[in-house]
Amino acid sequence: MGRRAVSFALLLAAALLPPKMAAALPNPTSAAGNPTIVIGVIATLSGPGALAGQDELDGVITAVRQLGGRFANQEVKVVAVDDHGSPDTALQVTQRLLEREKVDFVMTAVSQASMAAIIRTLLDSRVFILNLDAIPTDLAGAGCNPSLFDLSTPPEALHEAVGAVLTADKMHRLVVIGPDTPQTDMALAALRRTWTGEVVTVLRPRHGAATFAAELDAVRRLGPDAVYSLLTGGMGLAFVRDFAAAGLKAEIPLIGPSNGFERPLLAAMDESALDILTVSSWSPDLDQPVNRRLIADFEAEYARPVTSWVVQGYDAALLLDSAMRATNGRTGDRDAVRNALRRADFASARGTLRFDPNQQPTLALYQRRVVRDTKGRLTLELRGIALRDWHNRHIGECPMRWSEETLAAPRPLKATPASPAPAAPVAPPPPVLLAPPPLDSDITE
Template sequence: MSKKTDFTRRRALGLMGAAAGVGAVAGFTPTKFAIGQQAKVRIGTLLPYSGTYARLGEAITNAMVMRFAQGKDMLGGREIELIRLDSEAAPPKATENTSKLVNSEKVDFLVGPVHSGVAMAMAKIAREEGVMTVIPNAGADQITGPLCAPNIFRSSFSNWQPGYPMGRVLAEEGKKRVVTCYWNYGAGQQSAQGFKDGYADGLKETGGDGEIVKEIGVPFPDVEFQSVLSEIAALKPDAVYTFFAGGGAVKFVKDWAAAGLKDSGIELTGAGFLTEGVTEAQGEAAEGIRTTLHYADTLDNPVNQVFRRNYREMWGKEADVYAVQGYDAAELIRIGLEAVDGDMGARGEMVAAMENAVIDSPRGPLKLSAAHNPVQNFYLRKVTNGVNAVERIAVEALSAPSQGCSMG
């Protein structure tokens, strides 16, 4: 069921005390688009508000609300109406849910989803209908590959990206025998491919030798890992690269420690989602785990410091990468609408403004590739006292392959 939220000036002003101060949040340019002064901008979110990924959907939405509040809940001189629809991270429902937002709710912007399987169906409809779309999490490589379109943007990552730098790190450190273990669906498979590509490139550059001794796919969203952990223990690799998130990541890390693997000499690594936003639930089991991601709690830049403080004050919890991606999704929408003074009919100018955006993000510098995928730094992080602390930049300004993308 969808949930509509009308933002009001009174509510926005109430939030501004907590939200003011991130990035360039000066007063917006007065609109010259007459209709924009009458009609609200309808933004539909197709995100998980229940189930395994509910916390991710909440973080994305919270950060969007915060960013919009910083502009007094106005975009291009128009008020905002947010229509929330629970995706349930369920691909079979994706077509129906997307159609509801686009055709029934007639949203101006579509934002979502988290799950790559949902994203595939959503992107196909967005392409057909031409609705402006920003993807704040789902990393399906196809979205900025064969399914790319002028109206589709991503504020997160491609699934290939977070794995690539971890592969390079392990190769450069001389890890010779590596296992990959991941949820066996699109996101996990593409993440593992990124890792393998990075590992191969790292071996070439260092002149080292190494191999992926085993790939272990776990059915999504299965969280029974005992047989997998037994297999890894028997293989005795130097390191394991994983792709799990949310509740599954909590379970895997705790089971890893309980099985005695934490002290076995086998290093557990992964895409940053393994420990992102869940270290408190993982507790001591997460200590020392290294991951690579385009964001980290301890990034030492002024925008991130203010962003985290504002998010904490507004929502009573810590921000994470999902919140950053939601915040930057809202910023992309703002840039597009401000460029055309709220005129949704000025599609070409809006797309151009979003394509050329250079965002001073909490994650660091952010721009978009020709396929509308983020070009961004990826950081090597280590869980230290429950925090994903930055060790260094693993790969700077990493772009993702976009085979099959044609914007024609």
């Protein structure tokens, strides 16, 4: 077993052991005694949302490995804890993480409900927070904070990008299908900011539905220009299959945001997924050297496709490295670190990423289509840029104003597929500890 495989096995073992046994594992920190930068990752690694959380964590680890386990010549230690998809658990593991580890930065890869439960505790700790998943809207507006940076792709950005695609393709009549939740209403509001067509109807199937005969009959009867699916998980998979089986795919385009059509999900959809349109802040064929290296190294290590979630974790680690290089690793100089984070002086796998004054991302949103690659596997093909320079609309509600110009000129975007490239050499695995304490016992050193 190679060094990388041994390291990863150690991570999994540490995660499953009680604190005393986990503490007895070999300490991966160098004996040289150099200061260590500690990154806490609070993620959903089991239960609902685990696919995204694990991908985001593994994206972080991939970047740290590529950097040789060091930021600005200081060793990096990653400590991950699992909220199990529960806000209550999220608060408990966050409190214990902050008590047990002297973290310099925290990355969050949890649901909006879990984020709402832990944000005050994190802000009170005065650590810098890099968010990798959707956050409550107020944190982008009146509730913005100098310690919080968001690297996720906000859901409203995806819906606004879909609206831009509908406008560009002159699609005037739309059927929307989504869960009976506030998220569907939010999606409709965002869609209408960039598209002025008619939503013919909004179909809201019962939770857990496995068949969609009534909904498909309605689609056929109404004859829209497109169908926008907000269904995810098992419901999303079943709807895609039924939509294709009903013969509608050849007549009516099916569109969806990236979270319902990430590459690991496409295999289960098989032929039904072909030609579906989707939007994201990333595409696997973006012509960026950093994107090609990420794909080569990640897929060699984990034997699964890179997703938008992986990219968000990967970008977060590269952002921290850029900030540490700019400040010579001085994690205690909060103003210098904050300014360096705001500059976002690194090459993103997404092509471009900057921050607005509310420390929310400015992104390009891409239109993609499900196709087969040269090996016959389902993948996503770049069709073009849906929104070149998306900004969060809550900027004006945030009281933060920057005293210096920190936004670098955006790098040019190339809406052309990348050519295959050989894998770049992978650095040795970094010192990483993945040992969240169990909730039913005290932490012991």
